[in-house]
Amino acid sequence: MSESDQTVSDAVVSDAVTPDAAAAAPDAAAQDARPLSARLEAVLLAADRPVDTRSLAAAVAEPEPWVARALAGLQAEYDGPPERGFELRRVAGGWQLYVRAGYEDAVRRLVDERIPPRLSQAALETLAVIAYRQPISRGQISAIRAVNVDGVVRTLVARGLVEPAGVDEATQATLFRTTDLLLAELGVDSLDELPPISNLLPEDPEETDGERD
Incomplete structure (x- = not known):
């Protein structure tokens, strides 16, 4: 093998993907491929209090303007048609999912014993x-x-x-x-x-x- 051929061969080997990198690549690609709206839904479902746009953007690692547009899209989607049993509201400076008015009875029958005592x-x-x-x-x-x-x-x-x-x-x-x-x-x-x-x-x-x- 000539010196030039050896150089080319070394370059190919150095550029080759290692087994560890190859295993990690699909995960990174999958993360990037996940719809922004779906990632936001996951965060909102896990949140027990309103989450502001900046915190949501940090959680999904996307620019705030993109997140703001995605949130508006989710609001419109949930409002229908068809109407969903929940809605996305902007409350207390943040965003939170709520049971839509008119559907509370079904939820109450399931979790009534867990609801804190009502205020007098x-x-x-x-x-x-x-x-x-x-x-x-x-x-x-x-x-x-x-x-x-x-x-x-x-x-x-x-x-x-x-x-x-x-x-x-x-x-x-x-x-x-x-x-x-x-x-x-x-x-x-x-x-x-x-x-x-x-x-x-x-x-x-x-x-x-x-x-x-």
């Missing part, structure tokens, strides 16, 4: 006051509802629907606000989407005497 009427009323008047103190909530709300507020905090939001400079009372979990539970992207009932609440509720936290 008192808790719902207190939560509404906080949502429309936040940040707000316990004394201000009590002034609006005309009842003591200490226990109810503790329940809402324990459920992750409400959280402390600093203190009132004048009274040093703890202020409370709603959380992103509440937005996710309500299926809305922001509090601006709530019904306009805040005009039914007092504009400037008075603090209860001597309130301190």
Whole structure:
């Protein structure tokens, strides 16, 4: 074999795919071949809370604009026709799959025993006051509802629907606000989407005497 032939032979050997590389190549090709929408569906199904577009893009290793277009496509696909039993919503600054309205009964029959206890009427009323008047103190909530709300507020905090939001400079009372979990539970992207009932609440509720936290 001539020197030139040996050089060509060495080049061919050096360019050849090793057994390990050959085994890995199909996996890489399969990953690239998977539809973006299918990969997004897998991530969304695994998520237990809203996931923002940037995090989704990182999870599927694709540019954000591509992911945004794919999400819009999934929304349209799920909305039909034909209509699916679930929908993709933008909530709390992220994306999450929800059971579509009208199909909850079938799900409830399956998982009813796993659903956390429903909030009491008192808790719902207190939560509404906080949502429309936040940040707000316990004394201000009590002034609006005309009842003591200490226990109810503790329940809402324990459920992750409400959280402390600093203190009132004048009274040093703890202020409370709603959380992103509440937005996710309500299926809305922001509090601006709530019904306009805040005009039914007092504009400037008075603090209860001597309130301190």
